[in-house]
Each structure stands twice: as structure tokens, then as C-alpha cells.
Amino acid sequence: MVNMIIDGRKIEAEEGQTILEVAREEGIDIPTLCYHEAVSSAGACRMCVVEAGKGGRSKIVASCLYPVEDGLEVVTNSERVLDSRRTVIELLLASCPNSEILQEMAAELGVESTAFKAEDENNLCILCGLCVRACDEVVGVNAISLVNRGTKREVSTPFDDASEACIGCGSCHYICPTGAVKMEDAGGVRKIDNWNVEFELAKCKTCGNYFAPRAQLDYIKNIYGIEEDLENCPSCSA
Ligand code: SF4
Structure with a gap:
């Protein structure tokens, strides 16, 4: 077992689990598009990014791939995290402007439009695999x-x-x-x-x-x- 912190909460997790798996078990919401528990994780969509690190130093990582470890501190909803997700959703919206789920996720992040040039209006594939x-x-x-x-x-x-x-x-x-x-x-x-x-x-x-x-x-x-x-x-x- 490993002892870690997510959003200030002390959590005991199993070695080998990812941040996303532990967060979901704890009822902590992290948005995803390309994750499904039935298949391997690919970290393709980057919507699940969080801040993770130790000793006050942290980096942005894909929570679906990042393994938990003893002493790991994770923040799932900092401004840095939300900014990263906003950039990701803007890029995805440019690729699939009419996707309802992307529009919903964008609204939740307060994104009303994309700064990136929209491509094919009819495309719905985000290439998540x-x-x-x-x-x-x-x-x-x-x-x-x-x-x-x-x-x-x-x-x-x-x-x-x-x-x-x-x-x-x-x-x-x-x-x-x-x-x-x-x-x-x-x-x-x-x-x-x-x-x-x-x-x-x-x-x-x-x-x-x-x-x-x-x-x-x-x-x-x-x-x-x-x-x-x-x-x-x-x-x-x-
Ligand atoms: S490509 Fe064909 S076999 Fe593969 S999951 Fe889709 S329907 Fe099933």
C-alpha cells in the first residue's frame, strides 16, 4: 500500500494503481474522454491531467497513466490544471466543432469558443483510439x-x-x-x-x-x- 494525498485528502492506495483509478474510487471527479476501465489507458485525450509531485514540486501529468507512489501529492482542480484542460478542450473543439460531449465539457470549464481554427464541421472523431x-x-x-x-x-x-x-x-x-x-x-x-x-x-x-x-x-x-x-x-x- 502507498500513502498519498489527493486534493488535501490523505488516501491509502494500492501500489500499481493510477491516480485516476484511486481518485475514482474516492469519488473525486476527473474528466476523461479516452479512458475506459475495460481497456488499457493511452493518455491520448489529455482531459484527465492533474498536478502531481512531491516535496512542493509538481508537474502536469495524465492521471490515467501516472502510477501512485508513497508521498505523492495530487491536485485535481488547480487553476494550472483547469487551464491545461481548457487548452485541450479548445483543441478538441477545433477538431470536432459539433460534438455535443465536447461542447458540454467546454461549458463546464467555462470555455465558450475555441481560439484554434475549426477544421471539418462534420468530424466527430477525436482520435482517442x-x-x-x-x-x-x-x-x-x-x-x-x-x-x-x-x-x-x-x-x-x-x-x-x-x-x-x-x-x-x-x-x-x-x-x-x-x-x-x-x-x-x-x-x-x-x-x-x-x-x-x-x-x-x-x-x-x-x-x-x-x-x-x-x-x-x-x-x-x-x-x-x-x-x-x-x-x-x-x-x-x-
Ligand atoms: S471494428 Fe468490428 S469487430 Fe472491431 S469492435 Fe467494431 S464492430 Fe466489433
Whole structure:
């Protein structure tokens, strides 16, 4: 165990935890966009910055990556921290001017406009990579990746083609903090336009509702060595 201080509060934390994990356990709010407990941290969005240090010296760090240690003092809401977050949100707003979540976070920080030149009005992707990490680390499929550099950086399938690896599970859609990954289920078909894919949905044998892409069910059968067809939705098979 390590003894540390967050916002003046003495806290006992477990070695190996990050500042963000400890803060959340203690009910201390630190805003994040690219963090999700189901996947590894990347420190990509920088919204979770805090001041951390020892002996009166501190620096701005990404709390989702920074490990706690004995004697560490953390401040989550100093003017220096808030200024850093304001700069981050202004940059993100320039990249995605119409993102609702970014607008909400900006309002909470008192940011009404961005000093940076707005780019594509329709862009919603902040390049946090959460979708890529979910596909790789949770689903185990690795159908998408962050490619190119600078202004051409984007999340894409190999060669921008329809992904052959994608199973249509939708994890990338559900985990995206800004709604950039568009998924639509209609008429027994799931479409994910970002990856140029569409999948036939299986109908639950009991309730008759469409519940999952056949490709995803085949993938699950294969991984767990299940012989029989998965014919019931999670509610009906519970
Ligand atoms: S829908 Fe496709 S790209 Fe998205 S997480 Fe699932 S397998 Fe990966």
C-alpha cells in the first residue's frame, strides 16, 4: 500500500494503481474522454491531467497513466490544471466543432469558443483510439487501427477497404465517447459505415427479435468451442 494525498485528502492506495483509478474510487471527479476501465489507458485525450509531485514540486501529468507512489501529492482542480484542460478542450473543439460531449465539457470549464481554427464541421472523431483498443483488447479481432500522421490521421480498416476481420459486434460504436462510429440496425441488417461493413442479424428463436450479427455468433462459437447454434438472445437464454 502507498500513502498519498489527493486534493488535501490523505488516501491509502494500492501500489500499481493510477491516480485516476484511486481518485475514482474516492469519488473525486476527473474528466476523461479516452479512458475506459475495460481497456488499457493511452493518455491520448489529455482531459484527465492533474498536478502531481512531491516535496512542493509538481508537474502536469495524465492521471490515467501516472502510477501512485508513497508521498505523492495530487491536485485535481488547480487553476494550472483547469487551464491545461481548457487548452485541450479548445483543441478538441477545433477538431470536432459539433460534438455535443465536447461542447458540454467546454461549458463546464467555462470555455465558450475555441481560439484554434475549426477544421471539418462534420468530424466527430477525436482520435482517442478507444474503438481500436476495444476491438483489439476486448473483442480480440483487431479490425481497425489508427493510421497516417498529422492532419491525415484517422481510424481505418486496412487499406480503407471493407474489413474482413470485423464481426459487427458494435463494441467500437458503444465505447466511442463522441458518437463518431455510426452503427445502424434495420430490417435484420447491421451497418457500420465507418468500416464499410454490413452484417445479417440473427433472430432470437424465442422472442423473435434480431439480437446479434451471425458473424459475431460464429466467432463466439469458434472461440468457446460451442457446437450448437446460438439461437436465443441473451434475455431469452438467461
Ligand atoms: S464492430 Fe468490428 S471494428 Fe467494431 S469492435 Fe466489433 S469487430 Fe472491431
